[in-house]
Amino acid sequence: MNIALYKSRLLRFQSLIALFILCLGLSILSDKFLTVSNLWNVMRQISVNICISTGMTLIVLTAGIDLSVGSVLALCGAITAGLLKNGIEIPSNNLYIGFTILGAVLAGVLTGSALGAFSGFTITRFKVPPFVATLAMLTVARGLTMLWTQGFPISGLGDKFLYFGTGWFLGIPVPVWISGIIVAVALFVTNKTRLGRYIYAIGGNESAAKLSGINVNKVKIIVYTIAGALAGIGGLLVTSRLDSAQPNAGISYELDSIAAVVIGGTSLSGGRGSILGTVQGAIIIGVLNNGLVLLNVSPFWQQVVKGLVILLAVIIDKSNSKND
Amino acid sequence: MLVAKNITKRFPGVLALQDVCMSLEGGKVTALIGENGAGKSTLMKILSGVYPDFEGEILFKGEPVRFTGPADAQRRGIAIIHQELNLIPYLSVTENIFLGRELITQYGTVDKKRMRKRTQELLDRLKLHVNPEALVVKLKVGQQQIVEIAKALLTDAEVIIMDEPTSAITGSEVEVLFDIIDDLKNEGKAIVYVSHKLDELFRIADHYVVLRDGKSVESGSMEGICQDVLIQKMVGRKIEVIRKKSANQCAEPILQVKNLSLKHPVRTGEKLLKDISFQVGKGEIVGLFGLMGAGRTELLETIFGLHKGVEGAVLMDGQVVQIDSVAKAIQAGLALVPEDRKKDGLVLGLNVQTNLCLTTLEDMEEFGTLNTKKQEDLTTRYISDLKIKTSSQQQLAGNLSGGNQQKIVLAKWLATKPRLLLLDEPTRGIDINAKTEIYKLIMQLADDGLGIVMVSSELPEILAISDRVLVMAEGVLTAEFSVNDATEDSILKAAIPKSVYAA
Numbered sequence: 001m002n003i004a005l006y007k008s009r010l011l012r013f014q015s016l017i018a019l020f021i022l023c024l025g026l027s028i029l030s031d032k033f034l035t036v037s038n039l040w041n042v043m044r045q046i047s048v049n050i051c052i053s054t055g056m057t058l059i060v061l062t063a064g065i066d067l068s069v070g071s072v073l074a075l076c077g078a079i080t081a082g083l084l085k086n087g088i089e090i091p092s093n094n095l096y097i098g099f100t101i102l103g104a105v106l107a108g109v110l111t112g113s114a115l116g117a118f119s120g121f122t123i124t125r126f127k128v129p130p131f132v133a134t135l136a137m138l139t140v141a142r143g144l145t146m147l148w149t150q151g152f153p154i155s156g157l158g159d160k161f162l163y164f165g166t167g168w169f170l171g172i173p174v175p176v177w178i179s180g181i182i183v184a185v186a187l188f189v190t191n192k193t194r195l196g197r198y199i200y201a202i203g204g205n206e207s208a209a210k211l212s213g214i215n216v217n218k219v220k221i222i223v224y225t226i227a228g229a230l231a232g233i234g235g236l237l238v239t240s241r242l243d244s245a246q247p248n249a250g251i252s253y254e255l256d257s258i259a260a261v262v263i264g265g266t267s268l269s270g271g272r273g274s275i276l277g278t279v280q281g282a283i284i285i286g287v288l289n290n291g292l293v294l295l296n297v298s299p300f301w302q303q304v305v306k307g308l309v310i311l312l313a314v315i316i317d318k319s320n321s322k323n324d
Numbered sequence: 325m326l327v328a329k330n331i332t333k334r335f336p337g338v339l340a341l342q343d344v345c346m347s348l349e350g351g352k353v354t355a356l357i358g359e360n361g362a363g364k365s366t367l368m369k370i371l372s373g374v375y376p377d378f379e380g381e382i383l384f385k386g387e388p389v390r391f392t393g394p395a396d397a398q399r400r401g402i403a404i405i406h407q408e409l410n411l412i413p414y415l416s417v418t419e420n421i422f423l424g425r426e427l428i429t430q431y432g433t434v435d436k437k438r439m440r441k442r443t444q445e446l447l448d449r450l451k452l453h454v455n456p457e458a459l460v461v462k463l464k465v466g467q468q469q470i471v472e473i474a475k476a477l478l479t480d481a482e483v484i485i486m487d488e489p490t491s492a493i494t495g496s497e498v499e500v501l502f503d504i505i506d507d508l509k510n511e512g513k514a515i516v517y518v519s520h521k522l523d524e525l526f527r528i529a530d531h532y533v534v535l536r537d538g539k540s541v542e543s544g545s546m547e548g549i550c551q552d553v554l555i556q557k558m559v560g561r562k563i564e565v566i567r568k569k570s571a572n573q574c575a576e577p578i579l580q581v582k583n584l585s586l587k588h589p590v591r592t593g594e595k596l597l598k599d600i601s602f603q604v605g606k607g608e609i610v611g612l613f614g615l616m617g618a619g620r621t622e623l624l625e626t627i628f629g630l631h632k633g634v635e636g637a638v639l640m641d642g643q644v645v646q647i648d649s650v651a652k653a654i655q656a657g658l659a660l661v662p663e664d665r666k667k668d669g670l671v672l673g674l675n676v677q678t679n680l681c682l683t684t685l686e687d688m689e690e691f692g693t694l695n696t697k698k699q700e701d702l703t704t705r706y707i708s709d710l711k712i713k714t715s716s717q718q719q720l721a722g723n724l725s726g727g728n729q730q731k732i733v734l735a736k737w738l739a740t741k742p743r744l745l746l747l748d749e750p751t752r753g754i755d756i757n758a759k760t761e762i763y764k765l766i767m768q769l770a771d772d773g774l775g776i777v778m779v780s781s782e783l784p785e786i787l788a789i790s791d792r793v794l795v796m797a798e799g800v801l802t803a804e805f806s807v808n809d810a811t812e813d814s815i816l817k818a819a820i821p822k823s824v825y826a827a
Binding site: 200205 | 423
């Protein structure tokens, strides 16, 4: 009994322990890993994944999935950058609308929300499986990005705009602040609000949730909308850090995001998991990426290692839940 | 308190309820009884707002109401305990009980403290000693059932519907539930109690309503009525009987089942099947009757090698069959036509030919590839033998009618040349003409020398075509009749489980 209790406590921290071992190993193998500048650099890189993975976690908790986050991120970044740099020009009416930074950022995030809401709508109204609906959105959003940018990066966005991706506030990088606030809000929503309760309930047993009087469709649309908005914020961070909106930004980000969710222990069949788990998952992936670069592992091998780590994490998780 | 008038509910192709009337009084328990498929659960789902779409009228406290959904019915004071458990496994007891009606603090967050306190009170009242924070998945089934009951008691509902609330709980828990029902009665609530366990009804019910084939056929006071009379009211359905010619009773046995027991997959110590022995002769049709949860399907599946934790022996032609895999069962000459043909019997998205040849693909192979001619021949033969109506062999199985789908499932098993056919509800959900054809087919197969075990919930059907009738209740074989001695009353009586109140 005591041993079982001890074991279950240990299991709760297993990803933290894995992270600790990973960091320990890297700091022995590389003298560059455990430096202040490198750690902040890692955190800065991770913050984008944390952003979109938070939304992904909410979706996966409802037993859904969102493959479109990478493309939506690219489109939102491009819209923000385009509006900021060029505004909207309608030559026939001799009209020009300029955008402040705030306006451009809002427009980008709203675009993400709208695309997320659209995915949620097709999933609930037409019963399109989330995998298919968001796969379609992945292509649509990438295409819209190409149309908007004409295939060229939009660069030179002004020093003020770069603050989001590269600035510091109270000694901590701004993107870390932003992703931290998002995580805090998501924690609050999942633990303290009705919406959070409903998200878990829907993933756990959708028909029971319906019979309890929960408006399942509404909750799902809200969740996809939130995920879209968070992809928009991710787009803002990426664009600002690079001082450029790349038409190819965010490719395969959905995979890193799903990996973070899965490593964090959230069940792909819904109903079980947590935001904090996902944060740990994202950090593990980020540290792993950083470590492999520091150790001069070839980018090809990096992908192999990453894949194996994901596999390992899920296998461990499965065998643990069997012991339950 | 609540009056349902002329309720009619149609599902595609089926008239589930027809002109059903029922009235509930405060402070009284109304028992709703009827055979499987009589429409009890459908009626309860209408009263609780799960099916907002129906014909007829519901008066609640004298006013006509129309619920838009389960939440609406709940808000107006109608609570239901569903037959199948409707809990979210990975939420806590508290979270489940308050799902959809969480208490909120002044800051708009969920008020965990107050909800936990309320849950503790409910659990104390129900004498369920579990932590309100425990995940529901960790509870035993009986405990989950009580959580489900707690859910219904949370809101101060005036009408409480209990659909088979005792199906998963044990003696002492049933006692607690009945005490609570007495309390609720004294508080003036109206209670609907749906159960197969007639002896329970005599303990708690004041009135009864009998449903048969979707119609309310009788209602009245429980006082002065006895179990036999109630049973008589439940049966008595009319079906044109196509009785089989006198059967060859003393045929040599094909299948012998000896002392078969099956352990419950989750609950240790409990058994789904208890010490079952019977045999089936060559050319004999054995009808197997039982109410929901009697273990009929489990019995067929166990004989077919689908379950683990089996004790006892299965013999085919006097030879012991290792009943640990389906492959061995098929090899021994067994075939199982499952209850849910859409889920377990057919691949709906594949065509007739592919479905039909699925069990005999090895025979269709020649030089490592599937021989088209052989497949066509086999399909052609069964289409004509069983009179399957399909536009072509390439027609998708999903596009055929229920009766023809069932024939394909039969055909694909007949193609394995079995000597014993296990049929689980072979006529479920198909229309009357198709049923007659299936009956004829089954009798033809028996005449050709197959042994047949047919599970059915329909008494007239069992009486029409069986040579012998076995009755099960709660995993035990409770009676055996030769068809000439069997009546609907006697069969149903043997099928009704004896709960703790039998004494």
